[in-house]
Amino acid sequence: MTNWIRVPSSEGQCVTRPDGQGAHKTYQREVGRAGFQGPAAQIYHRHPPAGWATFEGPLRPRAFSLGKLSPGPACPLQARRVLHNDKMELRYWKTESKMHALARNADGDTLMFVHDGAGELFCEYGHLSYGDGDYILLPRGTAWRIEPKESSEFMMIEATSDAFRLPDRSSGGESVVDPMSFTLPRIDDAFIAQQDEAFWEIHIKRNGHVSTLTYPFNPLDALGWEGDLCVVKLNWRDIVKRRTDGLRSTPAAHCTFVSDTFTVSTFIPKVGEGESGVMRVPFYHSNEDADEFIFYHRGEFYSRGDIKAGMATFHPSGFPHGPHPSAYQDKMIKAPVETDEVAIMIDSRVFLNVDETIPDGAEWKAYVKTWEKAEETL
Numbered sequence: 001m002t003n004w005i006r007v008p009s010s011e012g013q014c015v016t017r018p019d020g021q022g023a024h025k026t027y028q029r030e031v032g033r034a035g036f037q038g039p040a041a042q043i044y045h046r047h048p049p050a051g052w053a054t055f056e057g058p059l060r061p062r063a064f065s066l067g068k069l070s071p072g073p074a075c076p077l078q079a080r081r082v083l084h085n086d087k088m089e090l091r092y093w094k095t096e097s098k099m100h101a102l103a104r105n106a107d108g109d110t111l112m113f114v115h116d117g118a119g120e121l122f123c124e125y126g127h128l129s130y131g132d133g134d135y136i137l138l139p140r141g142t143a144w145r146i147e148p149k150e151s152s153e154f155m156m157i158e159a160t161s162d163a164f165r166l167p168d169r170s171s172g173g174e175s176v177v178d179p180m181s182f183t184l185p186r187i188d189d190a191f192i193a194q195q196d197e198a199f200w201e202i203h204i205k206r207n208g209h210v211s212t213l214t215y216p217f218n219p220l221d222a223l224g225w226e227g228d229l230c231v232v233k234l235n236w237r238d239i240v241k242r243r244t245d246g247l248r249s250t251p252a253a254h255c256t257f258v259s260d261t262f263t264v265s266t267f268i269p270k271v272g273e274g275e276s277g278v279m280r281v282p283f284y285h286s287n288e289d290a291d292e293f294i295f296y297h298r299g300e301f302y303s304r305g306d307i308k309a310g311m312a313t314f315h316p317s318g319f320p321h322g323p324h325p326s327a328y329q330d331k332m333i334k335a336p337v338e339t340d341e342v343a344i345m346i347d348s349r350v351f352l353n354v355d356e357t358i359p360d361g362a363e364w365k366a367y368v369k370t371w372e373k374a375e376e377t378l
Helices: 189-193 325-333 365-371
Strands: 027-032 040-045 062-065 080-084 088-095 102-105 108-116 119-123 126-130 134-138 143-148 152-160 200-206 209-215 232-235 255-258 262-267 284-287 291-298 311-315 342-348
Touching: 062 365, 088 342, 102 108, 108 291, 119 189, 126 134, 126 189, 134 255
Parallel strands: 027 284, 102 200
Antiparallel strands: 027 040, 062 311, 080 088, 088 152, 102 143, 108 134, 108 152, 119 126, 119 143, 134 232, 200 209, 255 262, 262 342, 291 311, 291 342
16 A cells, blocks of 8 residues: 555654653653555654553463473474464474474475574485575475474464565665575585485465375485575574664664565664653554564573563454563663664564464463553653
8 A cells, every 4th residue: 555644744742751851751652554564654642551550351462481392393394383374373392303294384484483492404406414594495386394403493484375575665664684694595515415215294284274295215316406495494593683873763773575465574683762751763663463472592681571482473454563662661772782682573464363272381460560650660
């Protein structure tokens, strides 16, 4: 949608004043459309926008400890599902065992993010090694398997009936990915050595169901390939850092991969707000057209209290998002010069559903209460 109704204007006190210097204390909130690539407004509140007293009903913020999920299963296509809709599903897979069958997703592209571990991946295009912080993009229909060198944890994002692409700069996105940073599989000695004449199964997911195809040889038997379609790998450490030095930076500036209905963004270490006492970035925000899921990979997450690596938060559209009260004062207004957080964010323009089969022990049920009486704790 390009023909938005835009009415540039301003009214009242439009300066962020965390300490009430010469005026009312204010809390800035950004309200945006189309993932903050459409019309936007900054609203300056007297009270913290996330300072609710109670939260009732099915709409609420939720948090999960994905690292507490049980290992397995052997087939990654049947890994524990966390979120889903008709256009996307997110699964979390923990394994330390060599795969003795291949996996093939016929429902859409799969973007794997390696949270922990290291090992080898073999696919129809060859062999590549993986390690923590890697994105591995598996085009729809690619057969693959892994041989972990150590226990490994993966977040697996499926673009159902769709493909992953890089952000289109002409539509307002700003790609932080240099395609020259991609690592491609190689037809190397390790790949040739794994080829054999034994019986091999390919587990194929199609329309949500898994079928099995058996060959009397290893189907990963390529001797070469050419073209411009293949598996690619990218580590967050290879992503160019965007140092805005106090300039307004929206989530779109971190967008890494996109599909037709959702985006995947990477938050990496960056320059903080400094000791000025002035918040240069509006951390309270309302992304009215997208549900937000964030997976916390590494570092100290300066906008969140009690959130550790391996946890995830889900903030559906419909209410303001923002920092925890203690984080606002201690970590954000007086933020370090350099942050060290690494997190993966998914913004979906189609409502996301939490898979309610997630065990209770993996969900932080009291997460919704962590903002209550926010102003009293500042």
